[in-house]
Amino acid sequence: MPEDKSPKYHDRRSFIKNGLNTTAALALGGIAGFTITRSTKGDMVWQIDPDKCIQCEKCAINCVLYPSAVKCVHAYAMCGYCKLCGGYHQPGTKRLDTAAESQLCPTNAIKRTFVENPYFEYTIDEKLCIGCAKCVKGCGSFGNGSLFLQVRHDICVNCNECNIALNCPADAWVRVPADNPYLFRGEVRESPTATSESGDV
């Protein structure tokens, strides 16, 4: 196959995607930094293993906070930016628009923005997200699984015995180091620090 010698360029979509990834990374990095200042080295905190999560809604109703400290997170690099989004649209919706009856999210926490035909960007409004995982299930069933749940450690009060972890039917709540407290979809994590122990914080 002949080598492609055309100059590399960034189209609008990849520019936006890269920008969003950077923003998300900076935001989560900031939160991680905030968390580190509240913890000392060796501390462990709770997190959800996205690969074990079964989207059962327990995270929405068992957290001691309301709304829950569990929020939906979007891995933009995995997203297909689809017009018909399994995580955004109600199953069987007649119109692919932003009308309330077309939306899956019970709290209108996902914003849908037109990028360019036929791509749409989906962002989570964390203030509205209750961590019910309805969108996570839809995205995982029909899409790439770019939506997943995470405990936001700028919100979590770090209960000694997390009430959601006690009620998780999938053993998806694991202990992770406080200085690296997020488990991202598609991320290769070196050491298996995530364990399902129900130990101390």
Next chain:
Amino acid sequence: MNNKSNSVKNILSGFIIIVIAAGLTFLGYRSLSRKQVTESENPYEYNIEAFLDIPANLIHYSEIKKINTGLKNNYGIAVDSLKQLYVTGDSSVIIFDAEGAVHSSFSLPASANCIAVDKKFTIYLGILNHVEVYDFTGKRTAGWEPLEENSYITSIAASPENVYVADAGKQIVLRYDKSGTLLNRIGDKDEARDIPGFIVPSPYFDVAIDPDGFIWVVNPGRQSLENYNPNGDLRSFWGTASMRLEGFSGCCNPSHIALLPDGSFVTSEKGLERVKVHNRIGEFVSVVAPPKLFTRGTVGLDLAADADGLIYVLDPKAGCVRIFQKTNDRQV
């Protein structure tokens, strides 16, 4: 007078007490039944139950045979002109005869994602980013030059003259001659030629050749099928995004297609696992396999069809190939 007034008061008091008691009983019952609902149901359930049940009168096919492949991971199937079935998975290819018995098998250097067989029984396999060619006896006859970086071959279709390779990584179909020489690209976005470009959000990107020799390519991000000339001109397209039977569900479906001898389309989907037949102009005709036939979460329902119109469906989770025959000519 006083006696009469007292008796009216008593009746009123009794009536009010009865109304209050009935109200309290009703509220108590309601709160108890609400609690039961809350404990037993997930209020945030992602519910697609309504789409899992298919009315029996819409299923015009019945499963007549199930061939267990014996493979742990099943990736692709193909059927030749003698109705021999080829299955690839676990770094090997197994050939079953028309009766479903194992004819032969051979090993591959790595797992092949897809397989195609031409009329001369030459076997083309897509292994990650390159094509390997084998003869019917399992002898490797050629290995084509790897595609670009990040290429990922998900489907191959072989006509008497050409081999079409679907590259999900680069979202393009490549047309080769039988010796592996690249002839042209199909599907590059080109507004002047009214070619929309392929959108492939996930690694399911299928190609098939119709009885007239034209190539059909799934444009999964648009939930449509597009028909191209060998030189890459767009001839037609059809498809609707919908969970209802007339359309294709989710962000990227159909995941696989096959062509019947009369030019009808067989399609399979992921997310809402179902196999359907659409006629030559894309109208829904029949369900072949309803969602409830498959384990929830099954993906990779590769398809093939033989000259008699039998439909072969790879069921990777069950580790088998299901064969369906038309049993009902009722039209919807």
